Amino acid sequence: MGFEPPQRLVRTLGERYGETTAAEWLGRLPGIAGEAVARRQLEVERVIAPGGRSGLVLLVRRSDGSPATLKIVPPFAAPSPERAALAHWKGWGAVELLDAGADSPDTADGALLLERLHPEVSLRSLPEAKSLLEAAGTVRRLWVDPPGDHGFETVAERTAREAAALRTNADDTLAPLVSAALAARDELCASATEIRLLHGAFGQGKVLAGDRAPWLAVGPEPLVGERAYDLARLVRDRVEDLVAASSGASSARRRVNRLADSLDLDRERVRGWTLFRAVESGVRTLRAGRRQSGELLLEFAGWL
Secondary structure: OOOOOOHHHHHHHHHHHOHHHHHHHHHHHHHHHHHHHHHOOOEEEEEOOOOOOOOEEEEEEOOOOOEEEEEEOOHHHOHHHHHHHHHHHOOOOEOOEOOOOOOOHHHOOOOEEEEOOEEEEEHHHOOHHHHHHHHHHHHHHHOOOOOOOOOOOEHHHHHHHHHHHHOOOOOHHHHHHHHHHHHHHHHHHHHOOOOEEEOOOOOHHHEEEOOOOOEEEOOOOOEEEOHHHHOHHHHOOOHHHHHHOOOHHHHHHHHHHHHHHHOOOOHHHHHHHHHHHHHHHHHHHHHOOOHHHHHHHHHHHHHO
């Protein structure tokens, strides 16, 4: 079968890693996918669309007929940290990694063989209050001590790169918001003491229905640091609904407080990381030419 990449994957890889780099890998993707499938003796059912943002995701069956999912990630998107995090979680709160050990020939191509979840059913399918409750219960399971010899980057390291790019913002109208976000990030990093393994990209769309457990997280961009960082994207979930509502600003602040309290976290630290990550995402999205999405994120950030 063909392995046509969904448009969301094409767009995201281009925005994150550059059009030339993304296009070169995407041009080789049919061959890469075919080899990964053949190496594992898999039968492909279909490509998941819109799928993930970091790799091609296929529904497959193993040689014994059991269902699974194969995720094919380009080397420049660093699949190794995702593999390491999933191996450490061992299916606790997250999708289970089915591959053999990291040194197995079956994993040399960077593809991940995962348990089959229900890709069409995420927490976004639930009413907001229920989805936030289930999300909090799921992310809590992921916050464990990292392995002693881990190679995950830290929150400070990842956000230092993002902050450097944010400082080059040329739009004077955004200067006060950008300055506030950078100040919040600097203060949070300077005072952080907690070290936990974090999902890194946690949100309602990253939690899918499963058979082994009701809800399991997928698609981590793992790093280590304080738990408050991991709530920032969850707070802004369904941002378009918040912005459209007359009570959007107060609802956003209540969501910060509710999530922080439910997970025994400091409200101001959750608010600060939410501010920084919303501004960083909003400015980056504007630069990519997606003005409507970027403006929604920045309007949300202004409420915080």
